[in-house]
Amino acid sequence: MEKTSKIKESPIWFITILISVISIIFFIYLPFQIDMSSETSIKKLYYIDNISEAHLKIIKKFNEKYKNQIEVVPINLPFYHFTTNDRKEILTRSLRSRGDGIDIFAVDLIWIPRFAKWGYTMDRSFDERTLTEVNQMALRACYHNNNLVAFPLFLDIGVLYYRKDLIQSMPDGNAIEEKIQNSLTWDEFISLGKHFKSHIGPYYVFTGGDFEGMLCCFQEMLSVEESANVFGKNKINLNDPAAKRALKQLVDFIYNYKFSPYEVTRFDEYNSYLYANDNNAVFLRGWIGFHKQYKGFLKDTSNISNMEIAPLPHNKGGNTSGVFGGWSLMVSKFSNRKEEALKFINFMFQKENQQILYEMGGYLPINTEVYTDSLYLEKHEELAQIQKLLSWGKHRPFLENYTRLSEILSHSFHKALKNEITVDEALARATKQINNEKIIIK
Structure with missing residues (x-):
């Protein structure tokens, strides 16, 4: 392409x-x-x-x-x-x-x-x-x-962009949009995606490149409590079931559900925005303000007026938690x-x-x-809506060595997203390197 x-x-x-x-x-x-x-x-x-x-x-x-x-x-x-x-x-x-x-x-x-x-x-x-x-x-x-x-x-905070016109084209579009605005569960998000199988364009675009932005997507698959369990102790706990579930779900978006194209594995924010706009994506994980910051780079700006923001989906029993x-x-x-x-x-x-x-x-x-x-x-x-979104946000770990931790995690997770290694192998590799370098929460 x-x-x-x-x-x-x-x-x-x-x-x-x-x-x-x-x-x-x-x-x-x-x-x-x-x-x-x-x-x-x-x-x-x-x-x-x-x-x-x-x-x-x-x-x-x-x-x-x-x-x-x-x-x-x-x-x-x-x-x-x-x-x-x-x-x-x-x-x-x-x-x-x-x-x-x-x-x-x-x-x-x-x-x-x-x-x-x-x-x-x-x-x-x-x-x-x-x-x-x-x-x-x-x-x-x-x-x-x-x-x-x-x-x-x-x-800033991670949010879910959606195409209002595409959602409203569904028979129960108003009810679906109301749910989106109040944060879908990830299960509901997946179920909704099955209705867009015939849609010409990706269902979900996210930043899957080998960089910190991809790790933000991973952390947003975790609840606040799960994030604390994985990152909030004296050592990084990637053996936590929530860590495996979060990474597997990102991988499944590409290979199992076919919601996201393989190209997301090369995307930073800039390229994800352009791709989502040019290829008629239904949903996009992004940061607030992209329609103003990148409008000048879009070939066709007609979709922007139909882009709305909502809280990211959440796991059943938890709350949405976009990363700050x-x-x-x-x-x-x-x-x-x-x-x-x-x-x-x-x-x-x-x-x-x-x-x-x-x-x-x-x-x-x-x-x-x-x-x-x-x-x-x-x-x-x-x-007013943005202030509400901010009230649900969460910080990433405040670590002096967080940037190194991010490099290790994003590199291993990226290989899983590219289907070069399994989710279990990615978590094991990252754990081994973290332990070898003695990266701990400070």
Whole structure:
């Protein structure tokens, strides 16, 4: 299929070249900044992130406000070119150099323990009032060893997208949609899929590539209590029956039920969104805001108006539990412009700028003032539903070595998704490697 041949993969040579290019940029600009410091008072802040149009608008506002004082220089690592794993590797290699070239960098909230050693502690940088106005689910992830080492930029949560028009085309479409909106059980989801056997297009698209996004899908097959049993003790317990059931169900979606195409084993979020849209998928596991963030990359946007969000399905007797996502900002402890960097982070947190991030980019605000503005909520009625979804969310394990754990699990699980090894073999391999590396809950 032509579409699947274009699916992006990020070879290591490309990442290496990019790191070199970024390093060259820093090498060229930074000495210039230092040499000119006696002639100008402008402080340049180098900010690495997925720089969207919303980010650029806020950066422009900030640079205008602090004209001739501070200038934010954005360095773009877009999601459509780099998976979260790619971005993590680029940041890690850059920060290990201990150079002054990075001032502010964005991290997936689950990376914060990993990057804390390179981050500046912000405990005294924000007053109590500001901290009380931050979404507490997002703020919790920003602490490491009781120190505030990051500040939230936006929050996210795994959700189920569905095609309203396809569901409503069924004889009992209204009743089915009501169930979807209140979270189907996985058994109900599977039963519903059997009614779409003749549908031209996949029933369910999810991110099955070898990266953290696939592991999010795995964890969302577990209840909160099951997640605690698998990840919440002194060692990872993949022998728990729930772990086997969760991985087997993802495998069965591809090979047993034929709900998901084999192509999902190569998908990151970006490619899953494009594939689901272009191939008429009924359901899609995704993050909130994809219709705003990726609309410009879709060949045909006519399906977007029919895409609705709902809580992910749950296991009978449990509750839906989408995984929290989102990104936070950290200040490099090697930066000589920490005060200026903190001004920019404060600026990004302001209510009007949080609204820009949401309206232009679909990024969920973490400033709670947005949600207490009745006029704004009238304009964006969907935020009430999103707040309900957030109340059902769960965090991934806060581990300093979580990124390594994720690499081990996703690599073994990915082989099972590709049908190269069995589910039991995948769990056994991951367990053996985890034990060999002595990865434990800290």
